[in-house]
Amino acid sequence: MHLACQNSNIEAVRILIEQQKYDVNVLLNDKNFLVELLQNSGYMDFSIMNMIFKKRKPQINSGKQLALNQAILRGNPFMIKTLLELGNPNPFVRDKQGKAPIHIAAAKLDRETFEALIRKGADPMMPDADGNTFLHIMAMGTIKDKEYDFIKAMVIRHGLRLTRNKENRTAHNLIKANSAQGILLRGQPNFKRKIGEWFDQKIEEKPTFIDQNENTPMHLAIIEDDLAKVRSLIYQQDSMSGKITPEVMALLEVRNKDGHTAFFTAVLHDRNEIADFILDTYPGID
DSSP: OHHHHHTTOHHHHHHHHHTSOOOTTOOBTTBOHHHHHHTTOOHHHHHHHHHHHHHOOOOTTOSSBOHHHHHHHHTOHHHHHHHHHHSOOOTTOOOTTSOOHHHHHHHTTOHHHHHHHHHTTOOTTOOOTTSOOHHHHHHTSOOOHHHHHHHHHHHHHHTOOBOOOTTSOOHHHHHHHTOSOOGGGTTSOOHHHHHHHHHHHHHHHOGGGBOOSSOOHHHHHHHTTOHHHHHHHHHHHHTTOOOOOHHHHHHHHOOOTTOOOHHHHHHHTTOHHHHHHHHHHOTTOO
């Protein structure tokens, strides 16, 4: 099957499926046959894929190379659509490089596929094996006008925030550390610096837009199971009115380096009295 797909031999594939009853989910070198088919991504390969999906149900989430990742890399919209609609893709599976389909779609600036993956249940903030979201990945590369527009549009549309990778760095950190213009881009607008400035603006407008690099006093009070300290910290902002003011929102919804809010931290550490207090006093807080 793998050889037939490598050579785009539709007749050989037909014989294997219809006459030999070939198991389409056999992996060769930890690769699904669909990966071989996607190396070419021509009209005949699309016809083969359609024929196979009509007769069998290939498992597209297996192997170290993911069929959907390969399709997105190749940029064939017909194959991408077929895999999304008929392949039952798992949007949380990563390939051997630690990348999920959402990362590949962002790297390709494929907004249509990016949105389709989210409709299928993908998390636009999903980290790769190193804890990098697509924002981190794009921050480490070249940012021109198209990347700039893509980042802004996705952050605004999906209400995204700046999370931290396994090195405790955000996309904002990465941009600040590498905002110099590349040699080939000199004389052009520095869009990497522009997106960094836009992040600065977002952080100023809403401090919870960026995860903190350590536990805040609120997180520490919760971990220490100190309800009195939690009340005191909130009282300094709210006078215990029970109203969700912007100050209280920032206090309770700011996330630590692990991306945990105050309430999530209370649940995670079984601080039930504190969790109940937060829910009872501020039911709108996540």
